[in-house]
Amino acid sequence: MRDLRLLPKAHLHVHLESTVRPETVRELGGPPEPEGPFTGFRAFADQRGRVRELLRTPGHFHRIAVEFCEDEAAQGTRYAEVTFTAASHGERVGRLEMPLEAVLDGLAEGEARFGLRSRVLLDHSRRRPVERLWRTYELATRYDEVIGLGLAGDESHPLAPFTEVFDAARDAGLHLVHHAGETAGADNVREALDLGHAERIGHGIRVLDDDALVARMRESGVPLEVCPTSNVLLGLVPSLADHPLPRLRAAGLRVTVNTDGETALADEYARLREVFGYGDDVLAGLARASIEASFAPRNLASALLAEVDAWAATVPPGDASASTSGGTSGSGLASGS
Numbered sequence: 001m002r003d004l005r006l007l008p009k010a011h012l013h014v015h016l017e018s019t020v021r022p023e024t025v026r027e028l029g030g031p032p033e034p035e036g037p038f039t040g041f042r043a044f045a046d047q048r049g050r051v052r053e054l055l056r057t058p059g060h061f062h063r064i065a066v067e068f069c070e071d072e073a074a075q076g077t078r079y080a081e082v083t084f085t086a087a088s089h090g091e092r093v094g095r096l097e098m099p100l101e102a103v104l105d106g107l108a109e110g111e112a113r114f115g116l117r118s119r120v121l122l123d124h125s126r127r128r129p130v131e132r133l134w135r136t137y138e139l140a141t142r143y144d145e146v147i148g149l150g151l152a153g154d155e156s157h158p159l160a161p162f163t164e165v166f167d168a169a170r171d172a173g174l175h176l177v178h179h180a181g182e183t184a185g186a187d188n189v190r191e192a193l194d195l196g197h198a199e200r201i202g203h204g205i206r207v208l209d210d211d212a213l214v215a216r217m218r219e220s221g222v223p224l225e226v227c228p229t230s231n232v233l234l235g236l237v238p239s240l241a242d243h244p245l246p247r248l249r250a251a252g253l254r255v256t257v258n259t260d261g262e263t264a265l266a267d268e269y270a271r272l273r274e275v276f277g278y279g280d281d282v283l284a285g286l287a288r289a290s291i292e293a294s295f296a297p298r299n300l301a302s303a304l305l306a307e308v309d310a311w312a313a314t315v316p317p318g319d320a321s322a323s324t325s326g327g328t329s330g331s332g333l334a335s336g337s
Contacts (some may be wrong), residue, residue, distance in 0.1 A: 010079045085152075
């Protein structure tokens with residue numbers, strides 16, 4: 001089996017505030033990480049909210065961005081589109097631009113030190129006012145490193161009140177990526193496509209509830225940002241073995257593998273190797289899908305795809321007779337390998 005930390009990957013669905021290291025949380029006086037799965041989406045959101053409250057100074061925001069880059073680079077992530085709730089933090093600390101500017105500075109330092117290329121997506125909770133989304137839109141248009149925005153949070157709240165903002169964002173050339181079909185059903189995904197102009201769907205695991213939507217997604221090629229371990233931790237599926245990822249792939253949908261910030265990316269790939277028996281050819285294909293579904297510049301995407309091909313062509317350690325095309329299935333899970 002090839003080392004999955006060396007497989008070049010793009011990470012498309014990861015919330016910066018969910019990646020804060022446990023030791024950083026402790027140093028900032030925060031709560032310990034919960035043991036075991038969350039009791040539901042609300043428990044997850046409340047715990048992450050307590051972590052967000054710890055971030056108060058430019059140094060805090062800069063630090064978590066640099067640490068994000070270091071941790072992602074160690075997992076083989078070469079390009080990340082990291083989600084950040086900039087306007088919420090800015091309102092909370094009384095300086096709208098400060099959190100985002102500090103994060104952008106940290107990401108620039110992280111690229112220089114660790115080689116991780118990144119861009120930023122700004123999110124907005126469905127539970128929060130439209131006025132805050134307008135402020136998010138304004139922030140997104142000011143900084144070249146910000147490439148898009150979208151809705152997150154409790155999917156029981158409709159997208160419809162925000163359509164004017166998303167119309168403006170589309171016209172301004174911003175990408176639109178919404179959480180949908182995670183806790184709510186197929187109509188939630190349709191709303192993201194029809195009213196939110198979604199170019200990718202965050203999660204989207206409920207699309208399988210509707211054959212017509214599956215056909216539409218397959219025909220349009222809109223990618224899904226699937227986060228298997230996160231779905232298990234939030235109690236949305238009972239176990240990884242029960243996760244619909246294989247069925248999403250079998251339906252011909254464009255599937256990318258991500259973490260939501262709830263685990264490490266190479267570890268997520270390793271779990272798929274163990275639980276679903278995916279060989280290195282399948283895992284390389286998932287890495288290619290993440291790169292192709294990204295908004296990375298074309299030259300960067302082409303270079304990363306070539307690196308994935310090179311990884312797949314290497315002979316697995318200890319198997320001099322292995323085919324250079326990959327495709328062996330793994331069975332034991334070694335964290336990050």
